[in-house]
Amino acid sequence: GAVVSQHPSWVICKSGTSVKIECRSLDFQATTMFWYRQFPKQSLMLMATSNEGSKATYEQGVEKDKFLINHASLTLSTLTVTSAHPEDSSFYICSARDLASGSETQYFGPGTRLLVL
Amino acid sequence: EDKVVQSPLSLVVHEGDTVTLNCSYEVTNFRSLLWYKQEKKAPTFLFMLTSSGIEKKSGRLSSILDKKELFSILNITATQTGDSAVYLCAVDFGNEKLTFGTGTRLTIIP
Numbered sequence: 001g002a003v004v005s006q007h008p009s010w011v012i013c014k015s016g017t018s019v020k021i022e023c024r025s026l027d028f029q030a031t032t033m034f035w036y037r038q039f040p041k042q043s044l045m046l047m048a049t050s051n052e053g054s055k056a057t058y059e060q061g062v063e064k065d066k067f068l069i070n071h072a073s074l075t076l077s078t079l080t081v082t083s084a085h086p087e088d089s090s091f092y093i094c095s096a097r098d099l100a101s102g103s104e105t106q107y108f109g110p111g112t113r114l115l116v117l
Numbered sequence: 118e119d120k121v122v123q124s125p126l127s128l129v130v131h132e133g134d135t136v137t138l139n140c141s142y143e144v145t146n147f148r149s150l151l152w153y154k155q156e157k158k159a160p161t162f163l164f165m166l167t168s169s170g171i172e173k174k175s176g177r178l179s180s181i182l183d184k185k186e187l188f189s190i191l192n193i194t195a196t197q198t199g200d201s202a203v204y205l206c207a208v209d210f211g212n213e214k215l216t217f218g219t220g221t222r223l224t225i226i227p
Contacts, residue, residue, distance in 0.1 A: 006159075032213065043205060043217040044160070093159045097213070104149055106215060108159040 002098040006109035023094030029074035030096035050077040123218035140206030141188040148209040
């Protein structure tokens, strides 16, 4: 299957700092990537849909000025958590679809654990 | 509102047992249903189902979809300790976004 990577895998930061998370499709091009957040013992919640070359689409209740998404190329999307606070501590996961394969399956990156002190 | 519900929330069985995990959904539109296995990191893909009544199988795992009754089941036979994980069901409601259920936490006791 298609491979999606994320970097970093772990982030610990002080409250008020900004954190950038990268999501890359390694062996395919992805015009659309998805960003999810997962709190402990809860399911994945979609935050936003990242579209290459255009603005991201945010889900209801997700602040676009706080979670900045940039999808500058067909293989890279970034999520920046601006002015992070302890309540932003979570597991952030991206996914992408390999459209060229004709498959609608979303493949997930390994996730990034963010801890804000 | 589109909704995905999984049951049971958690399940503890002995190695060698067979388990059935359930996923039901309420939908205005439907494109596909996907099953994922999540251990400590991100979910890994198991199956994607789009048609009713066609069983998908991979080793000891199998899954089937009933689009009339709006549910799917995931079966695992001859369970092993490595099957311990959270199993997530997700539905694409035709807008390419996935809505996830709460997951079933499966624990296999040796």
